[in-house]
Structure formats: C-alpha cells, structure tokens
Amino acid sequence: MAVTGQQLLSKIIDTGSTQALAKYNVKRSDFSTPAEREAYDFIVKFGAENGGDAPSYATYSANVRTVTYIPEVTDSFEYLAGELKDATGKRELAEYINSPEFTQSYETLPTEAFINSLTDRLSRIKMETRTGVPNMTDISTAGERFLTEFRARKAGTSFRIWLSKFGTINEKIGGYFSGNTYAWYARSGRGKSVMVMEDAIEAAFQGANVLIWALEMSEYEWMARAYSSISARISETIRRIDGVDYTVGFDNRAMLMGTMDADYERGLAAFVDMLAEVVPGRIVIRAADSENFTQRSIAQLEVDIAEIDADVVVVDPIYLMDFERNTSNVAGGDVAATSVKLKRLAGQTKTVIHVVTQAEEDAKEKNEDGTRELSPPPRAGIKKSKAILEDAANVFGIDTLAQEGRGVIELGKGRNGGEDTRVEIVYLPNYGVVRELDTQGQAQQFASVSGF
Template identity: 55%
Template sequence: MAYGESLLSKVIDANDPTALTRYDIREEHFGTEAERKAYRFIRDYAETNGRAPDYRTVAAEVAGFTYMPEVADSFEWLARKVKYDAGKRMLHRFLTSPQVGEKFSEMSSEEFVGWLIAEAENVIMRTSVRNNVGTDIKRDTSAFLDEYRKRKEGRSFKIWRSKFPTINREIGGYLSGNVYTWYGRSGRGKSVFTMEEAIEAAFQGANVLVWAMEMSRFEWMARAYSSISARRGVISATIGGVDYEAGFENRALLAGKLSEEFERGFEAFLAELNDLIPGTIKVRAVDDKDFSSRRVRDLEADILATKADVVVIDPYYYMTYEANTSRTTGGDAAETSKKLRALAGRTQTVIHGITQAEEVRDDKDDEGNRELRPPTRAELKKSKAFLEDSALTIGIDTLDGIGVIQLNKGRNGGEGVTVEVVYLPNYGIVREMETGAEAAGQFNF
C-alpha cells in the first residue's frame, strides 16, 4: 500500500501541513518520485498561502500522484508506516553500497563493526517517530514525585563528594549526569587531581572508569597506590621540615626500587586493598592492546560494561573526535563535547575530563621566578565547547609543593572560589591546606 500517498492525502483533507513538521517527515522518507514532488509542492504551497492545497490542485500539478480520499488512519500511524518503509530502503541501499566493501577492506574488524553500528544508528535516528515531546509539568507530577522519592532514598540521583572540602561546600559535590572539566598548563598536575577525585569516589563506593590515554597502566597504578597508602598514613615523612603521614614513594615504585622492608609493607598493603576500598576502579591505559578505538560510543560501552558511576577522561583531545558536520573550526571537538554531555545525562554518570590551558608569559615575577597562577576560563585550550557543556570548569596550577584549584565557571555556584592545596604527589599527598575548623573531617578514610 502507498502509505506516502495516504499520509499526504490526509494532510490535504485535514488542511494540516504542520503534521509533516510535527512527525519530522522529510522528502527522503518517500519511496517514489511522485510522492516526493507532492511533498515539496504541499510544503511550498503551505509556506506561501498558510494552508494546504486542494487535492485537485495537487493532482493537476504533480503527475503520477494518486489522491486517497477520507483516510481514517491517524497521522502518527501513517508516519510510522512511512518511516518504517523508508528505514528498510535506507538500510538496503547502505548495505549493498560499494562503501561497505571498501570499509571492510580498510578497517580492522573492531573498527568496521563500530562503523556499521554508527551507520545503522543514523538510519534509526532519521526514521524514528516521537510519541511525545518533552514533559508536561502539570500532568506529569507523578513521574516527578517518583524521581524525588528515588533521590531521597539514594536510588537515582547521586552526589559524589570531592576530596577537597571547599568544593563540597561551594557546589555540594559532583552531581550525577554532569560533566566537569579540569584544565591547566602542561605538567601542572591535571592527571593527579582527577585521580584523587576518582579515588575519593571509590572510597564512597562508586564504580570508577578511567580512560588514561597519556599514561601507562603501571604508571597510573603506581600513582594511585601512593595516594591510597598516604590516606592510610603508612609512612611518616619529613618534607621541607614538615612532618607528614605519607604513602609509598611514587618514583621508587616506578623504578622498582623500594627497600626490602618497604616492599614487604607494600605487598601487605596491596593485600588489604579489596577490604579498604568499597568501590572499584577500572583503568583503560594507553598501553592496553585492546584500547585502539576511543570514540564516545566506545566510552559508553565501557560505562555499561563496568556499571560506572564516575568516569575520568584523561585527556579529551586524545579521544577520537566525532565528525565535524558543522564544517567549522573546532567543530569536531564541539560535537564530541555535546555527545559527552548527553552521555553523562543518559548514563547518570559524573564525567571528569581533562584538557590543556593556554601557555602564558605573565606567570613570573620581576625576577623571572614562576608564580602560582591558575588559568582563567578564557585560557581554556582546544575547544570552548567544553567550557559551555560542563557544569563546572576547574583551573589548576602547582609549584614547589603547593597548588591551587580555582572554580572558574559553574552552573551551581562557586565561580571564582580558590582552594589552596598541599601538593606532594610523589608521596601521595594531595590535600586541601588546613585552615582551622574548616579542615575538620576533610578525609574520608
């Protein structure tokens, strides 16, 4: 049956050309040239005259179009049938195209399957029919109350506390469904700060997924073990004349040069990890052989597989960016940023992402010594889209055992607030400086 002609005939009879827009019916959804010509004529006529044309006018203007009088089926049902048929045609045209054979020859099996899935999903998006648009705030109150009760009971909405008390005080912690972007100039500790937040979440019971695209698995784990052991205070260390409860030295772990005594202590510490950390941390690192595809859809697959609550992307710009459909400078990063924002909402995860800040020349005093200066929001490098799509952007800087965190743009407050930090990552010590009563209870062991 010619469902396209039935749908267009109903548009004419009902004088409702806006139905084509409501159900997102496009020229490509029709199977015959006559239907496509009728579609274009009806749209053009309605745009000029503010109403649908008479059926006799369409029949006279469009050769081969058959008008179907008194179509009783609903617009939604007809739209579904038209798009169902269009989807079948699109899939057949795609699967039988030379492009499929070319991609099969060019790509690895993993890349080819990913490409096939993406193309098939594109067909689904182009041929789907929505039942409702948005949420009616007057009629959908029961759905709101259901979500409210879930959040009250901790079954839906999650807040993961930061390791740094000031961040918790200013923004209330990290809210599920949001993206948080950390940035700083090269070599200032972006990976360390986000690792600390990942570990903090795991101590609260979160399942954490880390995409470490600059760091080897061994390097990331060594840093993490230094940090976790520092929380336990396994070593007493005097650094710069100050006594600290510290962790196993990171550089000694990386070089395999712990003393025999510390090796025994380290092995005992590792044996306790399972009982020490309520949550989990899964690391995908740059040297993992199965970590070659790094698109947003790959990240989503990993989130689903690990049941992640918190995600670290280190850094954004080593992901495989999405296609630049806008053909604008930075469009690939912008499209990736939008998809990451949607992914956080869809999976209800907290996503911590890292990017670079612009290098500057005004971070030195009159004598040429570098000063501690976190980057401003204007110095966010690579793509301003990450600024716009993030719930909070966080600038960092470190220097000679101290650091600073600056909240630069936040939807939930805190903009312009700074946090002073003791920064001794070689000993696992990265924590907010104590300021009397405000520092009480800052650690969640």
C-alpha cells in the same frame, strides 16, 4: 525470541535509518550474542558518521557476516524492542540472582539493607528495559512524574552525589551530581591529572565503580600514582618534609624507577594483596598502552561504562579521544561535537564524567627573577574548544608549585554556584599527599600563639 535481535537489526537496514534505536532505547547490552553486538556497533558507528542513516544491505552484508539478515520484517519496532528488552530484563535478573554479589548481600546485610539493595537493583533493571521515554514534557501535567523523581532522589535511587576529596568544593557546589560533566584544565605539567585522580579515588572510597580513560599515561604510571595516593590514606608512616610532618604513602618515584628498598617492597606487596579490602568500590583503567585499546570513541566509552556499570568516569585528556565528526566544518568543531556527546552520555548513563583538557600557555607568568606565583589559568584559556566550558556543570582551573608543595584549584564556572572559589592545596603527589590546606585551623593556631 532467539531471532528478535536479528529481526530488529534487519529492519533497521530496511528502513535506512538508525533513529529507532534511540527512539526505543535499544542499547548494545540488549543483544544476547557477541555477533549481534558487533552488528549493532557497526550500524551505530555508520549512523554516527552518516547523519543517522543506516548502512545499505550491501554494506551491511559485506561487513557483518556472522548475523543473519532477515528481509521484510513486518513486526513493528515497538514490538521488537519490547521483546528484546523483556529478554534483557529477565537475563539481567537471572544473572543477578545467581551472582556471588546477590549471595553475599543476602548473607551479610541486615534484612532492611538487603531489601533496599535489591529494590535499587530491580529499579535499575526496570529503567534499563524501558522501550522509550516521553518525547516532551508539559510541566503543568507532569507534576506526578516530578514528585516520583523527587522521591527517588530523596531515597538515593535516581541519582547520586559523589563527594570531592576537597571539602570546599563540596561546600560550594554540593559535590558531583550524576548526569553531569566536570572539566579540569591547567597548563602543561601543573597537576590536572593528579587532582582528577584524587577525586576519582575518593569516589571509589565511597563505593563508586570508577572508569579511567588515561589516554596519555601507561597503566603502570597511573597505577603507581594511585597506589601512592591510596596508601597515604591508610598509612601510619610519618615523613618530615620541609619541616612539616606528613602521613605519606609509597614513594611514587621509587615505584616508577624500581628502586624501592626491601622493607618497602614487602610492604608494597602486602598492600597490593589487601587493596580490594581497602577500597569499597572499583577502579578500572584503560591506559595509553592497554592491550586492544584501539577504539577511543564516545561509542566505545559507552560500552565500557555499561561493561562495569560505572558511576564515575575520567577522560584524561579529551583531546586524545577519537573525535566525533565535525559536521559544522568550523575550527574546533570536532572537539565541540565530542564534548556535547560526552554531556549527553553522562545524562543517559547517569554517570559523573570528569573531562581533562589543556590551558593556553602564558609566557608572562614568570617574574623577572624566574619565579612565579600560583595563578590558575582563566576559563577563557581553555584550549581546544570553548564547548568544554559551556557543556560542563563546573570547570576547575589548576595550578601548582610542586617544588614548594603548594597548589590551588579555582572554580571558574559554577552552574549551581561556587564560581571564583579558590581552594588552597597541599601538593606532594610523590608521597600521595594531595589535600586541602586547613587554612582555618592554621589561622586558629596562629591566633592562639600570637594572642590575637
């Protein structure tokens, strides 16, 4: 059993193709040692860059020196993958049973909730240790499979819906469905990163494990924004801004500048100490200045998703990723290939992946007096590649007038409805206040005053 991983990797080299890895659902996490995982990473990267071909023995042995090559393995891929998956399942089961999470659930949850939690975890381990899935489905004979999936969805064990912070989005599209990508776009400096961050934090408040790839921000900058937003959700501090009282969080600019007064600094320290109790889920960030964050490819993203068992992922922005190879040799083909791989990754990992990109600038957006109106860019203005539009379940155009504390989100494409819906936003991110404007409530208030 100890050499099964080495045998499988060696057989891949002998056959000259990486196809068996996908066919039998062999993943990086199935290998029990760091050396085998590094060998797997090398083979997968080579295959991605060379049309699915495996490296030659000479190339493999020159680049992988810590894993023994075993020539002429006669066991089938099916058998080797089965053995590898069996070991993975037992390893993951043992780790879970012996983990603090298992003990805490056993001691704190009611019996029914504990059994449901245990069943959910066991089902996930079972799914992860399958060695393959049917290649094609005949819908006239696959009814039982469909019903099984329906019941799993009904029970919440097959897929998840993570709700948006913005109620109208939930009303129009039902929230964010696992297995889908969602694209957010705006012109430079208009708040797309803020809007996506708000929904990422919202998912964490629902218990999600959230992975952030903040590719153009530092860790400190992103965390300052997040701390401002999270603190505003639990704050009792009222601040009057432009004649309106808001419940606000820590001042983002003060955190960035290091100019917070002593009382607020003590409050910030207390807030940081209690943060794990405030947020039911996890938010894990890799940022532009994160140590050892040199690989920003689809393969690395998949590794990170598996590492934290992510439910929701943010890639901000997509055009700073390490692009997939442009085999089409057309303009934008590298971004298009990356977008397609992200969509597949969302489906394979059953995650929600939020993708951020730029919109084309509009030199005519300002009026003659230098002012402008809120005007989200049209979906035709998505920069870099139209594949981002085509691959996403929904796209969200964003515009803000930060000096006026206003913003808007416009649904530019809706696979499940909601297209052309407009969401008005209160936009005061420096104080953590980014929320949907209660237009109905305001209208009712106006009616009661005016007599209409």
